[in-house]
Amino acid sequence: MHGRRWSADTIGRWFAINIVVTVIIAAAMNAAFAAFAGVWARPGIEESGVVDEAVAVARTLDGSPRAWRSRLAAAASNDGYQARWYPDDDALPVPIANATFHAGRAKVRALLDRPSARVLAYEPGDLDRQGRAETTYGLAIALSDGSWVHFMTPERSWGLHASTRNLLTLGFALICSLFVAALASRRLARPMERFARQAQRFGADVNAPPMEATGPVEIRLAGQAFNEMQARVQRYVEDRTTMLAAISHDLRAPLTRMRLRGEFIEDEEQQRKLFRDVDEMQTMVDASLNFFRDDSQHEPSTRFNLSELVNTVLDDLRDAGHDVSFESSESVAYVGRxxxxxxxxxxxxxxxxxxxxxxxxxLSSNNxxxxxxxxxxxxxIPRHLHEEVFKPFFRIESSRNRQTGGVGLGLPAVxxxxxxxxxxxxxxxxxxGGLKARVRLPVLDAQMP
Structure with missing residues (x-):
């Protein structure tokens, strides 16, 4: 059971995999940065710019009298390095030879034209003869008589302080972790975003198609539950529509019989009142059926020009002689019914x-x-009735009554x-001073074609 759960595509497994991948990539990036930073912060002796000049000075000292060599070495020193002459091996303060200087040693010997010349080099961190760590780059070249000329840079080239190096390493690890986390969270968030868009779309369209259940097991289960709920709601709406159709048939038949029987009433006044009540009941039944039918109709959503739709409605009223005007700064496209x-x-x-x-x-719009x-x-309409008028069959008798044809379902239908x-x-x-009705329709993510 536990094995099946672990092998399933669950959110817990997603997080575990993401954490492991993040740690591995962060470690790899950290190692790569450490290697890169080590080379960059500690270039070899060849990159320090000492070799070519050192060979030229060594050739000059090799051809000079021993008594002059110390002063000539001091005179050859510059801002890039310091040169000193030592008469023998014991006087030379050079640590163990740098094992990475093989290519450079061959270069020095070739420039000196002495294949057997002894060449020593060291870098920051190598130990000198007293066991102390060197902080500079150094190069020692043996002359023909066994004496030495020693070159050393005054300071470490391109060095980084330990705190700076640690901060850069930490920065690389954080950037790598954030990158992996962003990719993982994005992949995990996509099913949730689809779920939210579908719920938003269902809130605006009861006949929306079911959502595609994808992603981890928990999200797929939630999607399946949502689809089942949506199907139940749609069945409820369909059942209500069927019930209203039956009510339409059952109510109209007795109203028709009442009108037929009213024809046999001899009292004209009573007959007129009966016919008025029957007509009113018929109007209310028709209005109610239209209201519920519109509320549960199956018109699909589509993209259309809302500005043109409003203009069409107003054109019909203008043709009937009514005073209507339309103000809109731009054409508005909308997805709906x-x-x-x-x-x-x-x-x-x-x-x-x-x-x-x-x-x-x-008509106006924004994002x-x-x-x-x-x-x-x-x-x-009085302010305290602004909400009441949206209740079915509610009418304001002083201005809106049955003689005008209203039964109190217009605003509820809207x-x-x-x-x-x-x-x-x-x-x-x-x-x-009149009444303003303000309709606000959301621009939903579900309004994608």
């Missing part, structure tokens, strides 16, 4: 024209939201359509 949004916008503009005399529609504002010059896209609608006082 165009027929649903068209009905919502038409409902808002129709209300503004019906109860406010005219409608002013403004997160698309906003549609519909404003009128009417009497408005809110249902807007929230079905992940947005919301709010009412507020207009700039001219």
């Amino acid at each position: 165009p027929l649903t949004l068209r009905r919502a916008v038409a409902n808002l503009v129709d209300n503004a024209v019906k109860y406010g005399g005219r409608a002013i529609v403004r 997160e939201w698309v906003e549609i504002a519909v404003e009128d010059d009417g009497p408005g 809110r249902s359509a807007v929230r079905g896209h992940g947005g919301d609608i709010a009412l507020e006082q207009g700039t001219q």
Whole structure:
């Protein structure tokens, strides 16, 4: 059981593998940097620039009298090195020969034209004859009579302080760890991002397709559970639609029978009242069915031009002689259900024209939201009723009654359509004293083609 769990593609296994890979790569990078920094901070004696000049000085001293050699060596010293002459081996303070100077030794012998010439070299860190660590580079060349000329640099070339070297090593390790962690976390975060986008899309479209369950086992299990939940919600919506269709058939039949029986009522006043009640009930039933049908309809989401959609709604009202205007700074593309949004916008503009005399529609957008504002010059709605009017069948009797054709489902239908896209609608006082309806629709990551 434990073996199967460990071999599975789990988040715990992901983290374990990432940690191991990070440690291995960090160690490798640290070793590579240490090797590179060691060569860079401690160049060989050949790279210090001493060899060619030392050979020239050695040839000059070799051809000079022994009494002059000490002064000539001192005179040959410069800012790059110090030269000293020593009469024999015992006087030469040179440590053990540097084993890495084989190629350089051959070069010195070739330049001197003395294949058997003795050549010694050392680098910082080598021990001198007293057991102390050298801090400079040095080169000693034996002359023909057995004396020596010794060259040493005044300070270590290109050296790094230990603290600086340690900081650079730590920096390399951190950069490597961050790089590996970024790659690993990105690979682990992708399934989570897909999961979040699918949840966001389902919040805006109940008919969204199921998500593809990928990634570690835990995320795949969560994706499967989400798909099952989404399927249950979709079945619930379909069952409700089927139930409403049955209600439509069952309610319309008795209403038709009531109207037929009303024809036999001799009292015209009672007959008129009965027909009015039947018509009102029929209107409410039709409006309710349309409301629930729109709320649960299966219109697919698509990309469309929201500016053109709003303009089409306003053109229809202009053709009917209504006073409407449209303000938009740019063309706005949106991904959603165009027929649903068209009905919502038409409902808002129709209300503004019906109860406010005219409608002013403004469309704006940014990276997160698309906003549609519909404003009128009417009497408005009291502030304490701004939320109440979104309740089904709620009507403000002083301005909106059955004679106008409203049954209190217009604004609830608009809110249902807007929230079905992940947005919301709010009412507020207009700039001219009327009512302003502000619709905000989110620009979701799910709105990818």
